[in-house]
Amino acid sequence: MSLRDIYESGFDDDDGKTINQTHCLECGGSLRTEGGETACTECGLIVADCRIDHGATPRTFEGEESKREQTGAPITPARHDRGLSSEIGRYRDANGNALSSKKRRQMSRFRREHGRARWSSKKKRNLATACLEIARLTSALELPYSVRERASQLYRDASSEDLIQGRSIEAIVAGCVYASCRCGGYTRTIEEIAGVANCGEEAMKNGYRVLNKELSLKALVPTPKTLLPRLIAEFDVPNDVQYRATELAEIATESGIANGCQPSGVAAACLYLASSEAERSIPQADIASVAGTSPVTLRKRYTALQDELDD
Known part of the structure; x- marks a missing residue:
């Protein structure tokens, strides 16, 4: 299904967001943009993945000389040298001209010494x-x-x-x-x-x-709602079951059923109850296995959810 024509287009310099849409048209979940990639937080659908090049663009102002300098890749902690390393070429010089055999041997020696001197400790x-x-x-x-x-x-x-x-x-x-x-x-x-x-x-x-x-890491506490998309993706359930399972996860959190309980067990119970209500029952053992919990825990959370809905 093509999504190119159904989303409004735009761009936000702060987070790289390329569309103005705030909710997923597939499941109604909220969209999150990170690194130029916009994805749904509920179903994981990638809506847009256009990454904007934030590199410098040559500009010439009146009364100034034209300059064509370009900056390199942005500094990043993902590389050991933060992306500021130097590389010695092999077969051509900076102008694209082929190197002679003597110069290639010299560049080979340069690369060897450069590799040895790269690590100071x-x-x-x-x-x-x-x-x-x-x-x-x-x-x-x-x-x-x-x-x-x-x-x-x-x-x-x-x-x-x-x-x-x-x-x-x-x-x-x-x-x-x-x-x-x-x-x-x-x-x-x-x-x-x-x-x-x-x-x-x-x-x-x-x-x-x-x-x-x-x-002193600031780790986020996992909730049943955040664990649901992984379970839903494993069993490929229809949209109505997805919506109902998400709704049940919110009810479990707001009512206190999830307090002090394993989030994966509550998420598994929400998915099982939602599938049962839609008459698309999935075996408890299968859901518990994917969620990393036991069928006994699933049944306990399932019973607590049913009691809460009956009240």
Whole structure:
């Protein structure tokens, strides 16, 4: 289904938003723009992904000489050198002319010495390794670039606080990615991240605990409503069931049913109750397995929701 003609177009310099629409036309959920990508917070539908180039544009004013200088890529914590590295070419010079064989051998020696002098300390070499690993994890988990930048900054903060010493880089990196997801409101479980990380689940949990304690992370508390889109995507339920499950999640939060309970268990109960009301019942064991909870917990939250609706 093409969405190009049904949304009003526009642009906001502050967040890179390219449309004026505030609600998703598929499920009615709110839209969130991050890094130029606009997506629905409920169903995850990507409405617009046009990224604006904020690089400098050459301008000439009256009475001034024409200047064609261009700035490079923006500074980012996602790269070990913040994107300010220098690269030595191989076969052509700056004007595009081919290099002679003598000059190519000379450039090869320059590249070798440049590579040796790139790392002034072991800490910076470890930072480069960590940035590459963070990029791999966020790509494997299909997370946005903002999560990668936040995770890289968390690793830099941990390195400056000497939290890496005596610990595995892979464990701290996995903990940084999980912490970035928690702080940004992205629902990724420890099991999902540990499944693609180069460390065990216990090592990752230990890395996250250290970061949370020493850096005082402002992690967002997961709610049943934020966990629902993942469950809905797994079972491909119709729109009416999605709306009802979201409504039940809000009722569970407002009535206090979700207080002190595992959010995934409440979300699973909301989806099961919504599907049952629409006569599209999904097996409890299947929903509980995807949600990471037990069928017993699902039934308890299901009963509490039914009692609340009956009242």
